[in-house]
Amino acid sequence: MQLSEIGEFGLIHKLREKCRSSAKDLIAGIGDDAAAFKNPSGNTLITSDMMIEHTHFDLSFTTFYQLGYKFLAVNISDILAMGGNPEYFTISLGIPERINTEDIEELYSGINKIAAKFKIAIIGGDTCFSKNNFVLSGTLTGRVKNIITRSGSKKGDVIYVKGTLGDSAMGLQLLKKHGKKVHTFSPLTHRLKVIKHHLMPDPVPLKYTKGVTSMIDISDGLLIDVSHLCDESRVGAVIYENKLPLSKALREVAKRQGSDPVKLALKGGEDYRLLFTSRHKLKTSAVKIGEITEKERLIIDSKGRKRALTPEGYEHFNKGFKGPKGLGFK
Amino acid sequence: MQLSEIGEFGLIHKLREKCRSSAKDLIAGIGDDAAAFKNPSGNTLITSDMMIEHTHFDLSFTTFYQLGYKFLAVNISDILAMGGNPEYFTISLGIPERINTEDIEELYSGINKIAAKFKIAIIGGDTCFSKNNFVLSGTLTGRVKNIITRSGSKKGDVIYVKGTLGDSAMGLQLLKKHGKKVHTFSPLTHRLKVIKHHLMPDPVPLKYTKGVTSMIDISDGLLIDVSHLCDESRVGAVIYENKLPLSKALREVAKRQGSDPVKLALKGGEDYRLLFTSRHKLKTSAVKIGEITEKERLIIDSKGRKRALTPEGYEHFNKGFKGPKGLGFK
Numbered sequence: 093m094q095l096s097e098i099g100e101f102g103l104i105h106k107l108r109e110k111c112r113s114s115a116k117d118l119i120a121g122i123g124d125d126a127a128a129f130k131n132p133s134g135n136t137l138i139t140s141d142m143m144i145e146h147t148h149f150d151l152s153f154t155t156f157y158q159l160g161y162k163f164l165a166v167n168i169s170d171i172l173a174m175g176g177n178p179e180y181f182t183i184s185l186g187i188p189e190r191i192n193t194e195d196i197e198e199l200y201s202g203i204n205k206i207a208a209k210f211k212i213a214i215i216g217g218d219t220c221f222s223k224n225n226f227v228l229s230g231t232l233t234g235r236v237k238n239i240i241t242r243s244g245s246k247k248g249d250v251i252y253v254k255g256t257l258g259d260s261a262m263g264l265q266l267l268k269k270h271g272k273k274v275h276t277f278s279p280l281t282h283r284l285k286v287i288k289h290h291l292m293p294d295p296v297p298l299k300y301t302k303g304v305t306s307m308i309d310i311s312d313g314l315l316i317d318v319s320h321l322c323d324e325s326r327v328g329a330v331i332y333e334n335k336l337p338l339s340k341a342l343r344e345v346a347k348r349q350g351s352d353p354v355k356l357a358l359k360g361g362e363d364y365r366l367l368f369t370s371r372h373k374l375k376t377s378a379v380k381i382g383e384i385t386e387k388e389r390l391i392i393d394s395k396g397r398k399r400a401l402t403p404e405g406y407e408h409f410n411k412g413f414k415g416p417k418g419l420g421f422k
Numbered sequence: 423m424q425l426s427e428i429g430e431f432g433l434i435h436k437l438r439e440k441c442r443s444s445a446k447d448l449i450a451g452i453g454d455d456a457a458a459f460k461n462p463s464g465n466t467l468i469t470s471d472m473m474i475e476h477t478h479f480d481l482s483f484t485t486f487y488q489l490g491y492k493f494l495a496v497n498i499s500d501i502l503a504m505g506g507n508p509e510y511f512t513i514s515l516g517i518p519e520r521i522n523t524e525d526i527e528e529l530y531s532g533i534n535k536i537a538a539k540f541k542i543a544i545i546g547g548d549t550c551f552s553k554n555n556f557v558l559s560g561t562l563t564g565r566v567k568n569i570i571t572r573s574g575s576k577k578g579d580v581i582y583v584k585g586t587l588g589d590s591a592m593g594l595q596l597l598k599k600h601g602k603k604v605h606t607f608s609p610l611t612h613r614l615k616v617i618k619h620h621l622m623p624d625p626v627p628l629k630y631t632k633g634v635t636s637m638i639d640i641s642d643g644l645l646i647d648v649s650h651l652c653d654e655s656r657v658g659a660v661i662y663e664n665k666l667p668l669s670k671a672l673r674e675v676a677k678r679q680g681s682d683p684v685k686l687a688l689k690g691g692e693d694y695r696l697l698f699t700s701r702h703k704l705k706t707s708a709v710k711i712g713e714i715t716e717k718e719r720l721i722i723d724s725k726g727r728k729r730a731l732t733p734e735g736y737e738h739f740n741k742g743f744k745g746p747k748g749l750g751f752k
Binding site: 213 | 425546
């Protein structure tokens with residue numbers, strides 16, 4: 093069977109069945125942002141992300157510094173989505189001939205920059221030759237006292253998003269249109285703001301997690317990721333389009349480019365923002381975008397019209413396997 | 423600077439300097455088989471290995487089942503080399519269009535086979551599209567009470583190897599010569615024994631590590647890996663060629679192929695055997711192949727002639743960057 097017939101999430105489902113584990117210390121396995129296992133001193137989280145040239149990034153759009161920064165950022169986002177603190181990072185690189193020592197050092201400068209922000213230690217990995225594409229694979233561990241999974245939400249919970257949505261997808265559109273690298277973000281115009289969000293996302297942890305029932309990071313797009321959370325919690329959701337947090341930069345740039353900022357916020361992907369649910373109203377800077385329902389999954393637009401909420405956004409293998417296409421590289 | 427000018431180990435040295443960490447819980451970082459960090463209940467080990475098509479393997483020589491088995495085996499070998507027990511495995515795959523669902527399921531069957539032997543749980547990972555080559559990246563964690571690093575050996579220590587050397591390299595030579603897959607290893611002839619060692623290496627742990635001063639797994643070849651151990655311990659070594667453990671299968675096949683089994687044992691690589699040192703003579707089935715010296719690094723051949731021990735074997739990037747060449751794919 094072609095992978096394009098079952099798609100990325102169909103494949104993950106199959107593999108999850110195949111690897112059903114009885115390990116007694118395992119708290120969360122395949123199907124969450126990170127895996128978690130117990131030890132007497134707390135819980136260890138572990139997440140892995142792979143980035144492949146021409147699938148996840150294009151070296152004509154990104155500097156090695158920016159690529160290194162993003163590479164660790166996307167892993168951090170997965171640890172934060174479980175309510176954890178990141179700790180140790182291992183890096184495996186498959187390097188083609190055209191990439192030189194200075195490029196790799198620049199990549200590590202970007203990694204070190206965001207590692208320092210989160211006090212993450214880089215502890216090892218693997219370097220090898222790659223015939224065609226540059227490949228990065230990272231594994232980040234974390235520590236957490238109270239794990240927040242995707243599966244804890246219940247009917248009536250409020251759905252929150254921390255930070256704005258759609259900036260990254262808008263930034264990628266600009267990069268593709270102009271087809272060149274951005275070497276400085278100063279002065280930080282609206283255009284550069286959204287581009288920066290794409291090239292160097294800055295994950296922000298949720299400081300107070302008391303009362304939070306479930307959480308996920310938005311990497312494949314709001315609609316896909318809210319669907320994942322609903323699947324794991326066995327619930328539905330209503331999302332209000334007019335409540336989606338859109339940045340001023342996104343609104344301005346989208347207007348000038350003739351793009352729909354709401355569509356970018358719903359399906360764009362690579363936001364690396366946290367979406368979480370709570371039984372009670374929380375004191376938080378996060379924005380309420382909807383509620384958990386028993387079963388039905390709906391989007392309500394600004395005019396009050398309802399439509400079905402389906403998991404549209406970025407999925408690997410499901411695009412006739414032609415590689416990066418549509419809005420996102422991811 | 424071209425990576426071929428500094429080589430894989432030159433690059434690792436540079437990156438190690440760049441990532442010098444002050445993390446207080448870190449016991450071993452870049453430059454050992456696995457990284458190690460303390461927690462109150464013991465020590466956690468973590469190792470990552472990447473395997474890229476045409477660099478590490480060729481799908482015309484290996485089945486997906488064998489590839490999956492080897493993929494986890496090489497990671498297990500790194501955990502065993504620190505004296506640890508493997509626990510959790512995360513898998514990231516970059517999958518090109520020509521590979522289908524059944525292939526990936528077969529890969530997972532091979533992974534599950536060896537995972538069951540070592541009671542390892544597969545807990546997550548990442549799957550994505552890869553434009554050209556099939557890429558596998560795995561991270562394995564382990565637990566260990568007394569960590570054995572590469573840096574503890576002292577002058578006068580005895581050097582041991584557990585298991586035979588050179589089989590894997592001989593097996594690869596046969597595979598390259600005949601250029602086709604092996605689907606069954608029964609009956610297990612000499613030829614199939616060495617081929618099996620290449621395709622499905624079986625790492626064996628050292629049961630009693632009392633008195634062991636340092637350890638490394640032989641993956642790049644005996645001469646390179648003994649040099650690594652000497653570098654980390656700041657010592658030298660003498661290796662006796664006539665003491666190298668050679669299997670009957672290797673001797674027989676090498677004779678028929680006109681290959682030198684000693685050369686394969688010294689430089690072949692991908693043995694995934696443990697090399698360790700001890701201050702005292704140990705009761706062990708491992709074979710004594712030499713001693714640690716203060717500084718000098720020598721090989722003594724069967725006629726008692728001495729020559730310099732230099733780190734010859736497989737190194738990424740250092741072959742004019744033309745990809746797999748010489749004896750090993752690794």
